[in-house]
Amino acid sequence: MLDFLTAHEAAGRALPEPRYFLAGARPGDQVELPEEVYLALRKIVDAMQSGLAVSVVPQTTRLTTQQAADLLNVSRPTIVKLLDEGEIPFEKAGTHRRVLLADLLEYRERRRERQYDMLAATRDSVDEDNIEQTLEDLKAARKAVAARRGEPPGSDFAA
Structure with missing residues (x-):
């Protein structure tokens, strides 16, 4: 393959565009994939190799409020409140x-960005001499935000 590419370049030709194929069990049993499909499959395989569960659904999928709550790891009433x-x-x-x-x-994604912004602002005000107090203050602030949202204690605020 490298010899082919080297000869191709030496002849003054541009490198060929990459192509992606899905191969079957028998020789010659293959189908060409669009780059987007190849990249999506790579992400799926990487996630599975890391031991993560994978679901592939169209982004046009409509979810119930319970499914939405499960995806964000919050209560259904919290989702209803966010919708309202x-x-x-x-x-x-x-x-x-x-x-x-x-x-x-x-x-x-918007919620994560806000959380990262708040963490960055908090990092600037951390008292390194009294880290225990800072951790207690952060825990209290997190509980207060969860209470305002109506989330049960222990729900995943960072989802």
Whole structure:
């Protein structure tokens, strides 16, 4: 392969565009994959090799409020509150609320960014001489935020 690429370059030709194939069990049993599919499959395989569970769903998937709560690791009433406050867009199917997966993932990313910003601001005010007090203050602040959201104690604020 390297000889081919070297000869190709020596002839003054541009390097060929990379191509991706999925091979079957028999010789010649293969199908070409778009780059996006190849990259997605690589991410899936990497996650599985790390022991992570993987689900592949279209981002147009509509979730129930319970499914949305499970994905964010918060209570269903917390999700309903976020929907009613306009934090996450939703649609109504009869009396039931449905949330697009893409909208939920966007909210989760915005929430993470806010949390990282708060952590950065907190880091600047850490009293290194009294780390125990700083940790207690952070724990109290986290509980206060969870209480304002109506989350049960111990829910994953950082999801």
